[in-house]
Amino acid sequence: MIFSGHNVTIEARAFATPVESPEIEEVIDLISGEVQRATTFIAAHRYSEFVEVRVAMREAMKKGQPRHICAICGTPVHLVANMRKRFFFRHKIEDGSCPAVTRSTLSEEEIRARKYHGLRESEAHKRIKGLIERSLRADPAFDTETIIQEKRWNAADDPRTWRKPDVQATSTEGRFAFEAQLSTTFLDVVVSRRMFYRHAGAHLIWVLASFSEDYRRMTTDDLLFSNNSNVFVVDQETVRLSEETKQFHLRCHYRIPSCDAGTIRDKWHEAIVPFSAVKKEIERQRAYYFDYEAEEAKVSDNELRGEVIAYWSENMTRQMEGRPEHQDRWLALKEKLGKRNIAVPDRPAWDSGFRGMMHAVLTALKGHGVGWQFDTLIQ
Numbered sequence: 282m283i284f285s286g287h288n289v290t291i292e293a294r295a296f297a298t299p300v301e302s303p304e305i306e307e308v309i310d311l312i313s314g315e316v317q318r319a320t321t322f323i324a325a326h327r328y329s330e331f332v333e334v335r336v337a338m339r340e341a342m343k344k345g346q347p348r349h350i351c352a353i354c355g356t357p358v359h360l361v362a363n364m365r366k367r368f369f370f371r372h373k374i375e376d377g378s379c380p381a382v383t384r385s386t387l388s389e390e391e392i393r394a395r396k397y398h399g400l401r402e403s404e405a406h407k408r409i410k411g412l413i414e415r416s417l418r419a420d421p422a423f424d425t426e427t428i429i430q431e432k433r434w435n436a437a438d439d440p441r442t443w444r445k446p447d448v449q450a451t452s453t454e455g456r457f458a459f460e461a462q463l464s465t466t467f468l469d470v471v472v473s474r475r476m477f478y479r480h481a482g483a484h485l486i487w488v489l490a491s492f493s494e495d496y497r498r499m500t501t502d503d504l505l506f507s508n509n510s511n512v513f514v515v516d517q518e519t520v521r522l523s524e525e526t527k528q529f530h531l532r533c534h535y536r537i538p539s540c541d542a543g544t545i546r547d548k549w550h551e552a553i554v555p556f557s558a559v560k561k562e563i564e565r566q567r568a569y570y571f572d573y574e575a576e577e578a579k580v581s582d583n584e585l586r587g588e589v590i591a592y593w594s595e596n597m598t599r600q601m602e603g604r605p606e607h608q609d610r611w612l613a614l615k616e617k618l619g620k621r622n623i624a625v626p627d628r629p630a631w632d633s634g635f636r637g638m639m640h641a642v643l644t645a646l647k648g649h650g651v652g653w654q655f656d657t658l659i660q
């Protein structure tokens with residue numbers, strides 16, 4: 282023996298070290314509802330506190346309330362150390378059936394489906410479902426008997442196709458499926474659900490437990506951008522407001538576009554809004570408080586208008602227009618205008634009708650004569 286394992290001593294303040302390639306690569310934290318990489322989880326703890334974490338984990342497992350499960354098979358896991366005091370997760374019952382152990386190859390889709398299933402068992406998920414249900418029950422617009430958690434929703438035309446929304450409810454506005462966005466809801470889950478509820482003529486509303494504009498996971502972006510840049514959150518404060526006002530409220534995070542020196546920039550805003558003020562579209566499966574799309578179109582129209590005015594103010598003569606750089610600039614504007622179904626001539630300075638119109642418009646806008654070599658309107 283070159284080294285004897287039980288003699289390895291780790292300094293208490295040093296960080297714990299994971300084994301290099303663990304069989305169990307990812308675990309699910311059943312309290313926070315997050316998928317965690319085993320190596321990252323281990324390396325984030327100091328050795329001293331890690332011993333306590335291990336003890337707590339074992340105790341929780343003995344009580345039948347495990348904190349962590351294997352992300353692939355859902356079996357409770359605990360931490361063990363090898364002879365060199367490197368750590369890894371092991372299944373509570375190691376019967377060799379976990380695909381992670383047998384190294385059987387699962388498709389990406391199968392792995393995602395398994396993780397998604399595991400996350401649904403988490404405390405975080407139960408909590409958010411509870412908050413949504415309480416909010417709905419506070420609002421008489423929703424029919425009490427229709428507010429149900431985790432009940433099958435069958436497709437009307439195909440009984441083999443069904444979904445089980447976290448919470449479903451019917452109001453005067455229609456039928457709603459509320460889905461909690463877990464830390465890892467995947468794009469294909471989002472896409473297939475949208476299709477299902479659109480086909481059912483119902484609304485699918487994604488609800489998060491929290492949202493931070495600085496730290497957005499890719500999966501949140503999938504929801505954000507397919508939902509007109511609006512994200513909904515349910516939390517203690519929104520529930521309290523829903524109950525006080527007897528009107529279902531959600532917190533909405535949304536982006537407001539504005540034009541800054543020729544570039545459109547977005548700024549985040551947030552507001553607690555009544556659900557009745559949220560616009561719902563079945564066809565596009567969108568629900569939004571702030572119409573980002575319309576606002577962005579308006580902002581970019583304004584920007585384009587500014588560009589045309591700037592061009593015309595500088596290049597109103599035929600000589601100047603003849604220069605290639607001006608011609609290119611005009612043709613670029615022409616293309617942008619064309620996308621908005623506005624047709625303009627290729628050589629505007631040579632088109633007297635168009636010139637006249639532009640000059641009249643600019644004169645009206647600026648309040649002084651433009652294009653006629655006059656200094657004031659009166660002349």
Ligand SMILES: [Zn+2]
Nearest residue numbers: 351353354379
């Ligand atoms: Zn497993």
